[in-house]
Amino acid sequence: MPSTALQFPDNGISYDYVGLPDKVQCDYAKLLKLYSTDDFYSLTWRIHLNMANRTGNVLFPQSQSCLESDITRITVINMLTSGTAITTCQRRVHDFTTIFDFFNSENLDLHYITQNSIDNFVTHLDSSSYDAWKRNQYMQSLQSLIESYISLGVIRIDSNLDATYRFPQQSEPKRAPDVIIINQLDSLFFDNNIDIPLDYRSIYVLLRLHTHRFSEIAATPLDCISYPADNVFAITIPNSKETPRHIPDYQKYNFLLSGFCGGFCHDIVYKQQQYAFDMQQNIPDEIKDYLFISHKGPHLVSISEFNSFLAEFCSQHQIVDAAGNPAKITSHDLRHIDVCERFKSNIVSPERTSVECNHTCVEDTMGYGYYSKHDEAKHLANIVTPILPTILNTTPTPRIVPQRKYEMLAQQSTTRIIPCYGLCLNRKCSPQFEKCFHCNSFIPDPQYKEYIIAAIERLKKANELIVKKHGSDIVFQQNLKDIHTFNSYLEKIDSNNRYTNQGEVI
Known part of the structure; x- marks a missing residue:
């Protein structure tokens, strides 16, 4: 908290910026001494907030122009005197660096920032992959930067600069994990x-x-x-x-x-x-x-x-x-x-x-x-089930068909085999057994080995037919995936047998 004996420095900066006037730098250095023993131009300020009993560091980048460095350090000091957290000050330094890099990439002299410059930065953020809250964080930092420029009198073009634009936030609330x-x-x-x-x-x-x-x-x-x-x-x-x-x-x-x-x-x-x-x-x-x-x-x-x-x-x-x-x-x-x-x-x-x-x-x-x-969804289902007991009963039930029709469906290239269950005609489903077969904890039952081998042969014949008739590549790739899944079942059987045989020898 600043002493009542210290006054905030006057502007004192001319249009031809060659650095902070000695008196201004001295006054801000005095304010800094309330929070750190480091020099004004040190790359690291070790901050100690006495009232809050909090400590932390504010790191400044090395590759900044004289104006960029001064404006960043003055902003941090002003934030500290207003009770801002150390981590927020460090985040503002990072945001300023990003903004400076953008303006430098646009070959824009900081003395000549215009509304068009601000609009270009908004467009840049809009095309970025940042979330809305992150974009608005940069806009808040830009607004702070503009206010500092205006108060220090370094902008040479008199104009009303507006950096208050904020990106619309998502209406979807933050949710707890599963x-x-x-x-x-x-x-x-x-x-x-x-x-x-x-x-x-x-x-x-x-x-x-x-x-x-x-x-x-x-x-x-x-x-x-x-x-x-x-x-x-x-x-x-x-x-x-x-x-x-x-x-x-x-x-x-x-x-x-x-x-x-x-x-x-x-x-x-x-x-x-x-x-x-x-x-x-x-x-x-x-x-x-x-x-x-x-x-x-x-x-x-x-x-x-x-x-x-x-x-x-x-x-x-x-x-x-x-x-x-x-x-x-x-x-x-x-x-x-x-x-x-x-x-x-x-x-x-x-x-x-x-x-x-x-x-x-x-x-x-x-x-x-x-x-x-x-x-x-599960919570709501428990609520409405006593009231509407039949609406949410969507558990699939197997359909019994004649043997001949079963064989005809099995020959179709788009039919998927579900082990120990039967055939599935829904190519969009993601059956749980695929994850189970690849799990390191899964122990296969050898009695289904012949069934799995037959399933692999059927999938290979289906792919041969797809190639011969120039059929769907999507189905072809899905069959290859299913073959790989079933082969993992056979490999686990062989691996388990080897382990068992070694145990018998011992």
């Missing part, structure tokens, strides 16, 4: 036999047991564990999202030591605490009061590290969603599923959930309560 994904992750993270780094396991468990933000978990103090009563322990976690100037508001969350989840949580958080204590001599002073020292080195676990680990973990353990696709999940998704679980339980009220989420109003919390598409 419950099946969370169930798979819970079974692994709550199992000490699964090799998971201690800091990541602790963070996951805390995110699952309460509706925390990752930033709050990352700011957990080292002395977070207390014992307010018999068989009860509490973990102190700060909330800084909704407080003025991001000053932490510490809250205690109570757990039973005797419960499985509570006891598990206590054990791993306690172990992480002991690890952080042991690391005190090897870490910088600014992070010595925090719990989540990374196992990778002397720094706090970042959200990007944790989310990258979740992605790798899901891939390693072949975690899939309700449709069988590879799972995609982030730390913030856990907050959404936590809210959905509380709403579904009918035990925790929306008002209590809002307090737990540290939201300013219940309406914000309700926005977190959207199920995934799959779980929402």
Whole structure:
């Protein structure tokens, strides 16, 4: 927070920009000293927010013009004096770099920015692959940049510049991940036999047991564990999202030591605490009061590290969603599923959930309560089934046909064989057995070997007929895929037999 003895610098910049006047640079350097001991033109500012007891770095790019560098640094100082978070300042530096690169690619002198220049940047964002929120983030940064240019008097063409355009946001609300994904992750993270780094396991468990933000978990103090009563322990976690100037508001969350989840949580958080204590001599002073020292080195676990680990973990353990696709999940998704679980339980009220989420109003919390598409459909089906018991009964039933017709259908090139079931004429279906046959855990039954061999021969003959009559290439490729799937069944049989024979010899 700036001292009342310091005044914000006057403009003092001429049209022929040759750098900040000495007095202006000196005044901004004085403001910087409130937050950092680094020089005004250092490539890294190590920031310490005294009131919020927060530390962090703001990194500046090396390859910037004098004007670009000055305008970026002045903007960051102004943001710090207004109580902006350090991470937001760093994001603004990154956004400015992207904007400068665009204007440089357009051979545009920053002194001569016009409305057409802004419109061209909007067009550039519109053709990009960024989501709407990311495009609007760049537009907010551009608006801030324009305001800084105007206030510092570096624009040589007098005109009304408007950078307030915002891209329309998607109306589809953010949804929780599939419950099946969370169930798979819970079974692994709550199992000490699964090799998971201690800091990541602790963070996951805390995110699952309460509706925390990752930033709050990352700011957990080292002395977070207390014992307010018999068989009860509490973990102190700060909330800084909704407080003025991001000053932490510490809250205690109570757990039973005797419960499985509570006891598990206590054990791993306690172990992480002991690890952080042991690391005190090897870490910088600014992070010595925090719990989540990374196992990778002397720094706090970042959200990007944790989310990258979740992605790798899901891939390693072949975690899939309700449709069988590879799972995609982030730390913030856990907050959404936590809210959905509380709403579904009918035990925790929306008002209590809002307090737990540290939201300013219940309406914000309700926005977190959207199920995934799959779980929402299942939930609605359970509601309407007692009322409309026949409408949702779409389970397919086999159709019995005469042997002769069965043989005729089997000869058609578009017919698909479903093992141990019969024929399927729907080429758009994705049968589950295809995934099962390729799964490493699948053990085939040898008694169906002859059946599978016959199916392969039928598919080969079908493809020969397609080639001879110049038939559909799509069907040809599908048959090749089915042949490959059935061959994997035979290979697993042979592999299993070899393993069994070796066991008999031993």
